Amino acid sequence: MTDSPARIRRERAAEMAARAVEHSGMLLLVSGAPGMGKTHLLRDLGARLSESKRVHYVAADEFEQTIPYAFAERLLSSGITEDSTIAASAQTLEVARRLIDGLVGAPRGEVRTLLIDDAQWIDHDSAKVLRFVIPRVARRGVFLTVATRSIGERETLGGYLQEYAGASTVHQHVRLEPLTADDIRALALERFGAGISQRTARMLREASGGSFLGIEALFTGVTQSEIRDLHLTWNLPIRRASLPESPFLAGFATLSPAGRLAVEVASVASHEISPRVLTLVGEELGEPIDADEAIAAGALTESGFGTTVATAHALVASAVRDVMSAERARRVNRALAEVTDGYASITHALRGSNEWSPDLERRVDEYVRSTLAQGHLDATYEILRASIAIATGAARERLITDLGLLNLRHKTGFAVLDLFDDIAALPPSAVRDCLVIVLLMYRFEQEAAQAKLQELLMRPAEDPETATVQAFLGFIAMIMVMRSPDPAIPTELAALCRGLWANAPEDPSALSDQRLAWMVGPRAYEAVMDGYGIVALHLDYRNSEVEQVLPTLVERAFALPDTDLKIDALVPLAGAAVAIGDVRLAHTIAETGVGILEKVTTPPWASGSIRFMRAHTLMLLGRVPEAATITDLARELSYDFIDVETRMTFAALHAWIQVVMGRDGGAAPLEEARRLGELGWEVYASDIVTVVECEAARAAGDGHGVLAATSEDRVSRYRNTQRGFLTYRAHALIDLGRTDEAAELVDRLAEQRGTTWQETTGTLAWLQARLAEARSDADVADRLYREAAEQSEELSPLVLALTLADLGEFRHAQGDHAAAEDALRRAVGLLEAIEAHAYLPSASDRLMRVTDRDRRERERLIEALTAREREVARHLIEGSSNAQIAETLFISQATARFHVSNVLRKLGLARRAEVASVLSDGL
The missing domain is CATH 1.10.10.10 (Winged helix-like DNA-binding domain superfamily/Winged helix DNA-binding domain)
Known part of the structure; x- marks a missing residue:
């Protein structure tokens, strides 16, 4: 995810303010469409330079642009001179000299700042004055910032300023572009402390025109309760009433009716279309159409050497569609439906229809069957949505059910949450109730979902469809249990589910409603339940029992067909493997699951968890660059995963990687990850936030920070944890010279090793070696360091590197400089290989001290x-x-x-x- 544009602009303002002071003035030209944040940038610059008390902010006014010297008079009246009046007969040179005399002459080291906003409205005579003034004052203690919507030709003020700034290494031109979806996501994270999905960001971008003012208006409309729940929800509410007018309509409004029609057609089409299609649409509507005028005005652009045209920007199309009347949009859509084919034709036919018809229903059904067979889900969803908008009665009920089942199958129920009331109002059936129950889960209304679930599971199954739905919901019941404070599957639920699966069809052909065929899979449900059953064992630290049953369960899960349910069965087994300290097995399981993920057409319920486990185990194994690559890709997807906790665990993992690799940018994702504590259920790697905080403190040499992160009140709530954070705590106690406390903790870890404490972040021998060294027991320390290095070879390159660095320091203190150098060279090499740049400076410094001492010793011996x-x-x-x-x-x-x-x-x-x-x- 990119940096927040607000932060980038603040940094840019600080940089420009410092640059102006350094060069005793400069010109800064700021351009961009309305609402892009030009005024905000100017005011930020003014605030940063206000200590000099010589900041003047002046905005031009549109109604004054035809009045000679109107803006120059505004400048003078801003405090530059005492007399601000300009005679009607004044000459350009006379006015210019008055401005120059008022601006220059600041005391040495001070900078007078002149902020000019809305420069596009400056009258012609004042523009001539500024063209004369700016080159004569810009490096004489005057910082001129000019903000304008448009640059214009070379002879205009904007064109002149662009050329003048571009010819200098001191002056600058900053163009503020519309915000991208990634920019909006970064702004949301900075503003709310929780991320949003790409899909939501694109919706916000369309609604706001990509402007800072528009996004600010949308964000201001979000309530505190919505902000509190943002880490669990799928969309940020969009309340359009408060939005400013789109900045992309100005050019459109100046076109002739024929030019506007060309833009309207391209906007409604939402994709590139040929000039021939434009012409045909004009003929269908019986109206003249002029693409050339729209192209000349910059509203449309050509591509493919004139073979197609499209709107100049997607935000232009969105803005134009917003201002079109409903009937006008329908007319254009009907015309497009007549001259296009395939997806475009049926889409326009639906959008242009006033009512549902048998012919339209037939076309929709044929198209949906075709696109589903080809796996084109997005097109299917869009056609069904458009159909629901105009269908009525039983046809609409069927379409809503079709759309709900498709999204349920593909784990995108969040996409139909807006239809919840419509689904709940469908005629009573097991399918209707199933949709309601799962959507209640997406809304995190667990109590209501459980009540309806209990009733449906106890209902007599009178047909294969009801039995299939019940079997599927038995599986859903297990997921709900896993999302409860006590994720142990009760014996009664297990018995009920096994009975439902025994009664359910095993062959989809037994169903008369093939829309439910994907729910069939009772044996796979059973394997998933057995996998979930192991969770209770390792949460109670019954690791010996886990070690006994895990191999059988892994073998059984691996034998399942490569489906989404196989992945769901593998997830708890990977978690159990980490719980008993077998990170390599966990990684193998997770890697297998991700491999299957790339083959299946239907994602698993744990699609985020299997990806996270793969990246997390790579990090535990010290394969940092690989973990970084996977995490960057997965974070983009995490806001659409049904296992919403992975949004936060991936954010924490990203922060961890940033810390180890010595990069900035870990603070925001770590803040987002801290919302893990607000979840009402136990998650895999629930302690990852504490581990990251420890890593950051250790990398910074902040032992007290480690102790604060691992205080009892912070870590006592964890159940699903290997307590790797206690390894950091023991090291910190040794670093701070609190050896008695360290010894007590290390003794406790020795007792808990392999049960409630795993050596995922460092070995026991390493801790004991450091403790022996601190107590001046060199022989014991030497033996333990050798053991620690040998054990760390199997654990992690990062742990091995840090162990070797401590070993090198120990050998150096013992006078064994050759062995010290060897250990430290290995440590530095390992840290470089895994890009652990946070620890490289310290290890390199240690190596330098050793090699410098060796060099001096050799020189002394040679001299003898x-x-x-x-x-x-x-x-x-x-x-x-x-x-x-x-x-x-x-x-x-x-x-x-x-x-x-x-x-x-x-x-x-x-x-x-x-x-x-x-x-x-x-x-």
Whole structure:
């Protein structure tokens, strides 16, 4: 996700203000359509420079644009001079000099700031004055910021300022563009502390015209209760009443009727169309149409060397559609339906119809069957939506049921929440009740859903359809249990579900209503329930029982057909594997599930969880770059997952990755992730926010921050946790010299190892080694460090790298500089390989200290050797024997032995082979 545009603009304002002071003034040209935030940027600049008390804000007025020197008089009256009147006979040069005299002459180091807004309305004579003034004051202690909607030709003021700014390395031109969907998502996250989906952002963009003012109006209309629930909901409410007029209608309004018709047709079509289609539509309507005029005015654009035309911007099309009357839009749609075919034709036919007809119903049914067979779900949804808008009676009820079942099947029930009342009003049936129950889940109205669910599950099944719906809802009942404070499946529910699955058809051909065929799968439901059953075991830390049953359940789940239910069966098994510390098995399970996800046409209920588990286990395994790639992709999808908690767990994982990789941008997603605590159920990796806070504090060398993050009141609520955060806490206590507390905690972790504490973020041996070192027990520390390094090889490159860094520091303190350098070089290499840049500076500094000391030690030893002994040492490094040394140096072997003995003695070595390791670099 991109940075918040508001933050980017604040930073840009700060940068420009500093730039103006640094260069003793400058010109800043700000351009953009109405509502893009030009005035906000100007006022931000003024606020940043207001300490000088020499800031002037002046806005031009449209009605004054024909009055000579009207704007110049406004400038003078803003406090630049005492006399602001301008005689009617005044000349350009005279007015310009009055402005220059008033603007320049600020005390050294001060900058006078002139903020000119709505410059497009400046009268001609004042524009001439400004063209004369600006080059003469812009670098003489004057910061001029000019905001305008349009640049215009070179001879206009806007065109001149653009050229003037572009010719300088000091002056700047900033163009404010309409907000993108990603910009709006970033703004929502900054404003509300919770993210929104791409789909919602696109709807907001269309409604607002992509303007800052429009988005601000929409955001202001959101209530506090809606903000509180935003992390659970699927859409942000759009209340259009408060929206300003679209900035994209100005050009459209100036066109002739023929030019406007061309834009209307392109806007209604919502895609590129050929000039021939435009002409045919005009003929159908009996009205003249002129695409060339609309193209010349910039409302339409050509592509494909003139083979197609489209609106200049999608927001233009949205704005034009909003101002068209309903009857006008229907007429254009009917004309388009006659001259197009396929999806476009039926879409326009529906939008142009006043009433439902048998012929229209036949066309819709044929089209829906065709698109479903081809897997074109979006087109199917749109056609059904358009049909529901005009159908009546039984036809409308059937279409609503069709749309509801399709979205239920594809886990996009949030897309039909607006039809909830219509669905609830359908004639009584098991299918109707099933839709209502699942939509209540999407609305997080669990009590109402459970009441209706209980009634439906106990209802006698008089036909295969009811039995199939009951079997499916038995599975839904398990999901609801997993989203409760106590996610253990009760024995009574398990028995009820098994009975329902036994009564349900196993072959879809037994159903007369094939819309329900996808619900058939009782054996797969049973496998999912058995997988969920293991959750209660590891939440109670009965890990030995988990270890006993997990292999059988994994084998059974792997044997299922590759369907969405197989993925749902794998998710709790991956969670159980992490709970017992087998992260590699968990990753294998999650990787398998994600692989199936790419094959199935129907997503699982846990589509977000399986993706998160894959990324999370990669992070636990220290495969940081891979985890980063997967997380970036999955976060874009997470706002459409039925398992909404993954929005927040992915946000936390993103923050964790940002911290380890030493990047900015982790604060906002971490703040979003903190809303995990507001959920009413236990989630996988429920402690991830605390782990991220610990990682951030440790990377910053903030031991107290780690202790605050892991205080008892913060962590006591966790059940689904491996308590990896306690590893960070033990390290922090050692770093802070609180060895008694550290020893007590490490002893406790030793007792809990493999049950309520797993070594996912570091080994017990590592902690014990650091504790022994802190207590000056070098022999024990040496043994434990070796054990920790060996165990960490199997755990994670990050954990191994940090262990090796501590080992290197320990070896260095013990005087074993060669071993210290080796450990630290390995640590640095590992950190570079996994891009853990947060820890690289510290490890590199440690390595530098060791190598610098070794270099100084070598220099001292070399200085202690005589010239002849240095020659002998060189030959020893090359592996020469005494005889070879004697022959090369023309000395006797006895003399050679004497020199070799002196070299070894001065270097403090016992064997000649060791000389190379001590002096190779120095000689």
